[in-house]
Amino acid sequence: xxxxxxxxxxxxxxxxxxxxxxxxxxxxxxxxxxxxxxxxxxxxxxxxxxxxxxxxxxxxxxxxxxxxxxxxxxxxxxxxxxxxxxxxxxxxxxxxxxxxxxxxxxxxxxxxxxxxxxxxxxxx
Numbered sequence: 839x840x841x842x843x844x845x846x847x848x849x850x851x852x853x854x855x856x857x858x859x860x861x862x863x864x865x866x867x868x869x870x871x872x873x874x875x876x877x878x879x880x881x882x883x884x885x886x887x888x889x890x891x892x893x894x895x896x897x898x899x900x901x902x903x904x905x906x907x908x909x910x911x912x913x914x915x916x917x918x919x920x921x922x923x924x925x926x927x928x929x930x931x932x933x934x935x936x937x938x939x940x941x942x943x944x945x946x947x948x949x950x951x952x953x954x955x956x957x958x959x960x961x962x
Contacts, residue, residue: 854892881896888925923935
Protein backbone atom coordinates (compact mmCIF):
# COMPACT_ATOMS: atom_id res chain seq x y z
CA UNK A 839 0.00 0.00 0.00
CA UNK A 840 1.45 3.36 -1.04
CA UNK A 841 1.13 6.72 0.72
CA UNK A 842 -1.67 7.57 -1.71
CA UNK A 843 -3.63 4.41 -0.84
CA UNK A 844 -3.10 4.87 2.88
CA UNK A 845 -4.25 8.49 2.67
CA UNK A 846 -7.34 7.35 0.77
CA UNK A 847 -8.18 4.66 3.31
CA UNK A 848 -7.65 6.99 6.28
CA UNK A 849 -9.71 9.78 4.73
CA UNK A 850 -6.88 12.28 4.35
CA UNK A 851 -8.44 14.44 1.63
CA UNK A 852 -5.64 17.06 1.45
CA UNK A 853 -3.03 14.35 0.80
CA UNK A 854 -5.17 12.58 -1.79
CA UNK A 855 -5.87 15.92 -3.46
CA UNK A 856 -2.13 16.70 -3.52
CA UNK A 857 -1.39 13.45 -5.33
CA UNK A 858 -4.16 14.02 -7.88
CA UNK A 859 -2.99 17.60 -8.54
CA UNK A 860 0.74 16.81 -8.61
CA UNK A 861 0.43 13.53 -10.50
CA UNK A 862 -2.62 13.75 -12.78
CA UNK A 863 -4.13 10.27 -13.15
CA UNK A 864 -4.82 10.71 -16.87
CA UNK A 865 -1.05 10.66 -17.59
CA UNK A 866 0.34 7.17 -18.12
CA UNK A 867 3.61 8.14 -16.43
CA UNK A 868 1.74 8.36 -13.13
CA UNK A 869 -0.62 5.41 -13.51
CA UNK A 870 1.41 3.23 -11.12
CA UNK A 871 0.56 5.61 -8.26
CA UNK A 872 -3.13 4.85 -8.64
CA UNK A 873 -2.94 1.11 -9.27
CA UNK A 874 -3.93 -0.92 -6.27
CA UNK A 875 -3.30 -4.63 -6.12
CA UNK A 876 -4.80 -5.32 -2.71
CA UNK A 877 -8.12 -7.06 -2.25
CA UNK A 878 -9.92 -3.71 -2.53
CA UNK A 879 -9.92 -1.01 -5.19
CA UNK A 880 -9.63 2.77 -4.87
CA UNK A 881 -13.38 3.23 -4.63
CA UNK A 882 -13.56 0.66 -1.84
CA UNK A 883 -10.78 2.48 0.02
CA UNK A 884 -12.66 5.76 -0.38
CA UNK A 885 -15.85 4.13 0.92
CA UNK A 886 -13.96 2.77 3.94
CA UNK A 887 -12.96 6.33 4.79
CA UNK A 888 -16.66 7.36 4.79
CA UNK A 889 -15.60 10.72 3.31
CA UNK A 890 -17.87 11.90 0.48
CA UNK A 891 -15.14 14.11 -1.00
CA UNK A 892 -12.86 11.09 -1.49
CA UNK A 893 -15.63 9.06 -3.10
CA UNK A 894 -16.28 12.04 -5.38
CA UNK A 895 -12.56 12.34 -6.29
CA UNK A 896 -12.37 8.66 -7.29
CA UNK A 897 -15.55 8.85 -9.35
CA UNK A 898 -14.85 12.26 -10.88
CA UNK A 899 -11.28 11.40 -11.90
CA UNK A 900 -12.45 8.08 -13.36
CA UNK A 901 -10.25 6.07 -10.99
CA UNK A 902 -12.97 3.41 -10.72
CA UNK A 903 -14.25 1.16 -13.48
CA UNK A 904 -17.93 0.79 -14.26
CA UNK A 905 -17.88 -2.64 -12.58
CA UNK A 906 -16.21 -1.24 -9.46
CA UNK A 907 -18.82 1.53 -9.32
CA UNK A 908 -21.67 -0.92 -9.77
CA UNK A 909 -20.24 -3.25 -7.14
CA UNK A 910 -19.81 -0.31 -4.76
CA UNK A 911 -23.43 0.75 -5.28
CA UNK A 912 -24.65 -2.82 -4.71
CA UNK A 913 -22.55 -3.17 -1.56
CA UNK A 914 -23.39 0.29 -0.19
CA UNK A 915 -27.11 -0.10 -0.77
CA UNK A 916 -27.23 -3.44 1.06
CA UNK A 917 -28.23 -3.49 4.71
CA UNK A 918 -24.71 -4.28 5.92
CA UNK A 919 -23.26 -1.67 3.56
CA UNK A 920 -25.56 1.03 4.90
CA UNK A 921 -24.64 0.11 8.48
CA UNK A 922 -20.92 0.39 7.61
CA UNK A 923 -21.41 3.75 5.85
CA UNK A 924 -23.43 5.21 8.71
CA UNK A 925 -20.69 4.48 11.23
CA UNK A 926 -21.66 5.55 14.73
CA UNK A 927 -24.86 7.11 13.38
CA UNK A 928 -24.04 10.63 14.47
CA UNK A 929 -25.70 13.40 12.48
CA UNK A 930 -22.43 13.94 10.59
CA UNK A 931 -22.03 10.22 9.80
CA UNK A 932 -25.62 9.97 8.58
CA UNK A 933 -25.21 13.04 6.37
CA UNK A 934 -21.95 11.68 4.96
CA UNK A 935 -23.61 8.32 4.24
CA UNK A 936 -26.46 10.07 2.39
CA UNK A 937 -23.98 12.14 0.38
CA UNK A 938 -21.99 9.03 -0.57
CA UNK A 939 -25.12 7.16 -1.61
CA UNK A 940 -26.17 10.11 -3.78
CA UNK A 941 -22.72 10.24 -5.42
CA UNK A 942 -22.79 6.52 -6.17
CA UNK A 943 -26.31 6.81 -7.58
CA UNK A 944 -25.43 9.87 -9.70
CA UNK A 945 -22.28 8.38 -11.19
CA UNK A 946 -23.96 5.03 -11.81
CA UNK A 947 -26.60 6.83 -13.88
CA UNK A 948 -23.94 8.83 -15.76
CA UNK A 949 -22.00 5.68 -16.59
CA UNK A 950 -25.16 3.97 -17.81
CA UNK A 951 -25.84 7.01 -20.01
CA UNK A 952 -22.32 6.89 -21.45
CA UNK A 953 -22.72 3.22 -22.29
CA UNK A 954 -26.10 3.90 -23.92
CA UNK A 955 -24.64 6.87 -25.87
CA UNK A 956 -21.72 4.70 -27.04
CA UNK A 957 -24.15 2.00 -28.24
CA UNK A 958 -26.21 4.56 -30.16
CA UNK A 959 -23.09 5.99 -31.79
CA UNK A 960 -21.80 2.52 -32.71
CA UNK A 961 -25.18 1.54 -34.18
CA UNK A 962 -25.36 4.67 -36.34
